[in-house]
Amino acid sequence: MKTLIKNGLVVLEDGPVSADLLIDGETIAAIGKADEICGAGKEEAAADCRVIDASGLIVLPGGIDPHTHFNIMTSVRSVDDFTSGTVSAVFGGTTTIIDHMGFGPKGCDLHHQFQVYKEYTEGKCVADYGFHGVYQDLDEQILEETASMVDEGLSSFKMYLTYDYRQSDEEAIRILKRLGELSGMTTVHCENHAILTWLREKFLAEGKTEAKYHPLSRPPYCETEAVDRMIDLAMAAGDQPLYIVHVSAGESAERIRQARQAGQKVFGETCTQYLVLDDSVYDDPQEGLKFIMSPPIRGKEHQEILWQALRDGTLLVVATDHCSFDYHGDKQMGKEDFTKCPNGAPGAELRMPILFSEGVSKGRLDLTTFAKVTSTNAAKLFGMYPKKGTIRVGSDADLVLFDPEREVDITRLILHDNTDYTPYEGMHVKGWPILTMIRGTVVVENERLQVKPGFGNFLRRGKSICDL
Template sequence: MKTIIKNGMVVSPAETYEADILIDGEQIRCIGRNLADEEARVIDAAGKYVIPGAVDVHTHMDLQAGSSRAVDDFYDGTVAAACGGTTSIVDHMAFGPKGCDLHHQLAEYHRLADGKAVIDYGFHGVAQHVDRGILDELEAMAEDGVPSIKVYLTYDFRLNDAEAFQILKRMKELGGVTAFHCENHDIVEYCRRTCVETGRTDPIYHAKSRPNLAESEAVARVLSLARLAGDAPVYIVHLSCKESLEAVRDARRKGQKNIFVETCPQYLTLTEEKYLDPDGLKYVMSPPLRTASDCEALWEGLACGDIQVVGTDHCPFNFHKEKQLGKDDFTKCPNGAPGVEERVPLLFSEGVLKNRISLNRFVETVCANPARIYGLYPQKGILQPGADGDLVILDPAAEWTITHDKMHSAVDYTAYEGMAVKGKIDLVMQRGRIVAENGAFTGERGAGRFIHRKCYGAE
């Protein structure tokens, strides 16, 4: 099937221009003015923006976390993603059994996603211990389309500095990227234990027990390890505070390269006051929500390019079920919140239309940069001949309010309930097929394909 998107304002990281887009089968054939083809259906995008299908490289579908499991599987979660303008995800695998190899979880996640996902998807590996076998296996993972791995500096399967350093060195040799969850485990655990022992168990103490400096110290430490490993590519997930951003800037000022930084919509638009609300458990995530000053610092970091990516860390647990495990003690509440559907409209409304970031920076951070860093580009993340026919038609004038009943996730809330938004997604295409239109999912279960990603820098 052929499709022509007519009269839209096409947006790339570098420019915005009026043009038509001809999609032939699954790929973009050409972009130009006054395109015509008798065999093509025509979709009029006059007065609207046409952006690449968004890429979310930080989701947690079907995640097992202790006794709780994220309520979105790869069907529900990717339906929500599609309706929110995201046409590709790269999902972070959960920890597997103690001592398992990397391919154990890769096989498990193929079982969870294959035949369910409605959009294209990839996986990040997860390092939960380090030995010669794991270091050797990283090469086979890259050959299998997984040239990235995540390291946690907190939680049960955290790595110590020596283990993280070995991962960084090996991934640099392979041309891969190592992602880090940066929090100082010992400080966080001490603060959490002290809060519980002194009866401070309300949700606000989730934030107080994970202070900014516990994150920024870990960020600075990871950057030092990456530099010691020969400027190994390092990706900081969900950076949430101004001190962490300054640690990144300091490393770059000293000449360090290959540093990639991600933040999330919740750290740009919500603050720790949410923990004081009666439903404060909805916002228990790690890192926690910060202050308005931190939000402003992150917007500035996005605007100037110090932050390259906006992901979501989508990891939903029902407020009226799993989250209630923390009703008497915040430390018992599973960490995570939904956001895969809200990301694109939120960032456009709060960022572009409030003049915090440019339209082109918006597309850069939700489409092109995540695709480039994690080996999906130029198949994904850009509108150009030869790329997949993944695109979003966005109406910049439409106004609406985010409410749970408009969302498509299986979770029972949205963290952005009642937030007024300007800019609405009219239509979403994946590989030339319409998967969402006017807020309704129109795609097919299992139509998503596994993305065999390339190593960093390979195009």
């Protein structure tokens, strides 16, 4: 099966060009002008090829969201499983997700959760997918076991500096060293556990239990202290690669910029919500529950710093941290006490549309940077490049066609996840994905899903590319 995508503006790694794309089977076979790349006249090409007219459309590499939590078990289970989660992702132009696995039972080995997640995903996904391993109890055996996980395609791991399974500084150094030896990537959730615990308990003792105390209990410095410390620990471990998930505070981005300027292999991720929402979302004690996530939504002054950091390559990836709970369901556990509210919000479907609208349409990001931060950089850092994350001959034909003129008013009703709300209700966007293709197969067209759960493949990821 061949497909010819004609007349689009194709975003290559060096920039956008007017070109036609020939797809043969699962991969991109040629990039150029239809007459040349089909090797014959247009009529002959049309006979054995499906032709998609992309006039007026922008052809981008399919998105990679390297930070989701589908079907995760916390105090309660999240409402999007790997079917609704990946369906919502592909409607938004994301063709690959990497899920951060949840913790397993105390004392379990690394493969325990891998096995659990194989069961969660078997026959369920419509997007291609992988997993980040997760450290909980750390000892020599776990560090040893890391090698076989990397061999099996989980070449990145997450550690936490807060929650029950937080790692100490000593443990963090050992993890960084071990993953560095294995050419893997250490990802880290940076918040200072002592600061947030102290402030949370102080607020509770004072009867301050409304949603607005959630961000106040996790101030920007609570994040930045941990970012700062991790950067130094990565240096001490032998200048090992370090990926900092969900950077929300401007000061954290500044610290990452300094480290990168000094030549350190530090990579920052932010998420859609930190770029476009501000802490006024917590003003209403009820509605505020929708936005309880960690780190919290920051003051408006942080937004421009994060946009600038995306433009100048300080922050390299925009992800979502999609982890959804129903507002009329489990989020209400936080009604009388914000500390009881399950943390997280949905976002996989709107990541690319919102970033396109607020970034590209509003002139904050050029198309080349947009493609890098939504796809290419994650493919490189997480060992999938050049199979994923780029439009070039031989790469998987994972594509999204954006109509830059289409305007949409966002409401929960048009989305495809299982959550009963969206944090972006009422937002107006310009630019919308109208066709998504994975490995040469159209998965979304005419606002309909064209494949069945199980279409998505598990991605055995390789070594990280760190020179970016």
